[in-house]
Amino acid sequence: MAAVDFSQPARQSSKGILVIFGVKAFKFIKSFFILFVAYGISMLQKKQLGISLGWIIFGFVLVILLLLVFSILKYLNFKFHVSADDFHLDTGVINKDNTVIPKSKIQNVYIKQNFLQQLINVVSLNIETAGDNKSEIEISALDKSTALALKTQLFTKIQADVAAEDLPKEADVFFKVSLKRLLMEGISQNHFKSFLIIVSFFFGLYSEFEKYLKELRLSERIEGAVRLDEQSLFNLFLVNLFLIVVLLLVSLVFSVVQTLVVNFNLEVLERERTLEIHKGLFNKMSLTLTPSRIQNLVIKTNRVKAYFNLYSLSVKQAMVNKKQQKNFTIVAMEKVQIDHLLNKLLESYSEETETHKPAPYYKRILWLRLVLIFAVLSGPAFLIFGNDFWLINLVFLLFGLVFVHYKFKKTYYQISEAHLTIGGGFIDTITNILETHKIQALQFKQTFFQKRNGIASVVVSTASKTVVIPYIKATDAKRIYDYLLFCVESQDRDWM
Amino acid sequence: MFTNTQIDTNALPQIDQVELHPIDKAYLKIIVINKLLVYGVIVLALILAKLFLVDVLIQSYFWLLAAAVGLLCLSNFMLALLAFKKRMYALRDKDVIYAHGLLIHRLTTVPISRIQHIETSRSWLSRQFGLATLNIYTAGESGSDLSIKGLSEAEATRINDFLSTTVNGGS
Numbered sequence: 001m002a003a004v005d006f007s008q009p010a011r012q013s014s015k016g017i018l019v020i021f022g023v024k025a026f027k028f029i030k031s032f033f034i035l036f037v038a039y040g041i042s043m044l045q046k047k048q049l050g051i052s053l054g055w056i057i058f059g060f061v062l063v064i065l066l067l068l069v070f071s072i073l074k075y076l077n078f079k080f081h082v083s084a085d086d087f088h089l090d091t092g093v094i095n096k097d098n099t100v101i102p103k104s105k106i107q108n109v110y111i112k113q114n115f116l117q118q119l120i121n122v123v124s125l126n127i128e129t130a131g132d133n134k135s136e137i138e139i140s141a142l143d144k145s146t147a148l149a150l151k152t153q154l155f156t157k158i159q160a161d162v163a164a165e166d167l168p169k170e171a172d173v174f175f176k177v178s179l180k181r182l183l184m185e186g187i188s189q190n191h192f193k194s195f196l197i198i199v200s201f202f203f204g205l206y207s208e209f210e211k212y213l214k215e216l217r218l219s220e221r222i223e224g225a226v227r228l229d230e231q232s233l234f235n236l237f238l239v240n241l242f243l244i245v246v247l248l249l250v251s252l253v254f255s256v257v258q259t260l261v262v263n264f265n266l267e268v269l270e271r272e273r274t275l276e277i278h279k280g281l282f283n284k285m286s287l288t289l290t291p292s293r294i295q296n297l298v299i300k301t302n303r304v305k306a307y308f309n310l311y312s313l314s315v316k317q318a319m320v321n322k323k324q325q326k327n328f329t330i331v332a333m334e335k336v337q338i339d340h341l342l343n344k345l346l347e348s349y350s351e352e353t354e355t356h357k358p359a360p361y362y363k364r365i366l367w368l369r370l371v372l373i374f375a376v377l378s379g380p381a382f383l384i385f386g387n388d389f390w391l392i393n394l395v396f397l398l399f400g401l402v403f404v405h406y407k408f409k410k411t412y413y414q415i416s417e418a419h420l421t422i423g424g425g426f427i428d429t430i431t432n433i434l435e436t437h438k439i440q441a442l443q444f445k446q447t448f449f450q451k452r453n454g455i456a457s458v459v460v461s462t463a464s465k466t467v468v469i470p471y472i473k474a475t476d477a478k479r480i481y482d483y484l485l486f487c488v489e490s491q492d493r494d495w496m
Numbered sequence: 497m498f499t500n501t502q503i504d505t506n507a508l509p510q511i512d513q514v515e516l517h518p519i520d521k522a523y524l525k526i527i528v529i530n531k532l533l534v535y536g537v538i539v540l541a542l543i544l545a546k547l548f549l550v551d552v553l554i555q556s557y558f559w560l561l562a563a564a565v566g567l568l569c570l571s572n573f574m575l576a577l578l579a580f581k582k583r584m585y586a587l588r589d590k591d592v593i594y595a596h597g598l599l600i601h602r603l604t605t606v607p608i609s610r611i612q613h614i615e616t617s618r619s620w621l622s623r624q625f626g627l628a629t630l631n632i633y634t635a636g637e638s639g640s641d642l643s644i645k646g647l648s649e650a651e652a653t654r655i656n657d658f659l660s661t662t663v664n665g666g667s
Contacts, residue, residue, distance in 0.1 A: 440636030444603040461640035482508045489590040
């Protein structure tokens with residue numbers, strides 16, 4: 001990647017025009033999508049909206065031209081360069097903006113590649129600083145080698161201790177996901193979430209197109225079909241069951257496809273001190289993990305996944321915006337690999353520490369919450385099903401037994417001088433790990449009723465996540481509180 | 497109870513032994529005034545409704561509504577009074593402690609080395625009583641920030657100065 005000179009103000013690769021234009025056009029089409037569909041449908045029905053096809057095409061071409069001109073202007077006015085200590089950026093067609101970012105304030109540099117960028121073989125480089133999300137800068141078209149060189153330059157000097165000396169070396173590929181494991185990961189996911197997304201999408205779509213459906217007389221046909229089935233309650237039940245099964249299948253496919261697309265070709269490179277993650281099918285990205293910035297580690301699996309030896313690791317870093325935070329997840333790893341990463345990212349982590357459970361009072365709290373939720377649900381259930389709602393109560397009772405049993409079984413905590421580990425989850429098995437010297441604040445929390453029972457919780461906050469040691473004996477909670485404070489204050493180490 | 501036996505956990509400084517200071521009594525007046533304002537508006541609305549609305553529902557249930565509001569007001573004041581005693585704070589060499597809450601009692605500690613910045617704010621009302629609020633921000637989520645309300649101005653400045661010098665001296 002030799003020496004690329006960044007000291008003079010330079011534009012990005014001229015392919016940038018295409019990228020900017022592509023993004024703008026995509027946004028335009030997305031926001032006027034409904035209008036297009038409406039026009040298309042009315043065309044199908046040979047009804048005119050008072051605007052002829054010729055005018056529509058003219059308007060379309062005009063908009064495309066305007067977008068193109070704007071893209072070119074934007075490209076021409078987008079210049080950046082790197083000085084000894086700062087990164088400079090000049091943008092703006094009408095309002096000129098000059099942004100200066102001191103190298104020391106740069107938190108993360110990502111290299112990403114969306115579908116269009118993959119086609120024309122450029123990458124975008126994102127520079128993230130601490131502070132609000134608006135401070136993020138994106139250079140949308142650079143050659144890959146230029147981007148890497150720029151990344152190296154941005155990291156030189158200031159963060160020499162971390163990234164720069166690591167970068168030039170060739171890294172070992174530590175983990176590369178196989179398609180089979182990725183598929184298994186997708187299938188064994190907790191589908192409840194994607195089911196909800198699909199259902200809401202379905203209803204959203206339905207209400208969006210209700211008008212057009214009516215025009216096409218589809219709704220009448222559907223209603224007619226439903227009316228036939230409504231002759232018996234059983235048939236209605238079957239229809240609903242069928243609908244739910246279909247939606248479940250769709251959500252399964254959705255989960256699998258989503259997992260595949262996001263994590264396609266997932267690769268973890270191991271450098272001396274940092275880790276690099278590459279992944280994505282349409283949006284390729286590469287991310288760098290720096291151990292010193294890591295605040296929390298979350299390991300997730302579930303019963304099925306554990307059987308197939310599938311574990312995922314989410315890394316919560318400080319000073320990373322919420323949207324980006326999601327991307328720091330490595331899925332479909334084996335247990336051995338997780339252990340290896342834990343050892344790399346945390347100093348001397350061992351799971352041999354003594355395990356403690358919450359007090360049995362926790363079960364009572366869980367039941368109380370369930371009963372509250374159910375009391376609220378019982379009202380409508382009574383109205384719909386009449387006296388049969390007791391049957392649902394029975395189902396609920398079974399669910400409650402299973403829920404409380406597993407929830408309690410999976411909750412535990414471990415404390416050593418350097419680490420705090422908290423386990424939890426109901427369907428998923430979630431393990432939260434944090435280093436004690438990264439704790440920002442501690443809270444001892446006790447309700448009026450818990451006080452009488454001698455129960456309390458300890459809330460532990462780091463810069464990126466808050467975890468709770470739930471419902472333990474108040475005396476234990478106080479000792480943990482004192483002990484963790486001692487760990488934070490005696491170590492005298494920086495949290496970042 | 498901890499595996500690491502090198503440290504005698506009983507010998508650690510204990511949170512129970514910290515002597516917590518109550519906040520300035522004058523702050524109770526501010527709480528009362530704020531609550532009075534809220535309930536004043538509600539009562540005023542009720543009375544206006546009674547006088548000017550011909551809606552039968554309001555007219556027939558007025559006293560019930562008034563009683564409900566009165567009860568709510570009374571219990572709210574009682575709780576606020578009792579909870580006021582729970583608002584305590586303390587400073588140690590290495591951390592700041594703030595406790596509050598009656599129904600849900602929270603005792604929060606922020607190590608001084610984790611403080612990002614400190615802010616003293618005075619609202620118009622608290623200026624009349626010579627009070628100030630001390631906000632202590634960490635890098636953590638909003639739940640880990642401390643806001644100690646109802647300190648006397650002198651005390652707030654003193655704590656602010658102490659924390660500032662310690663934070664700056666430490667790094």
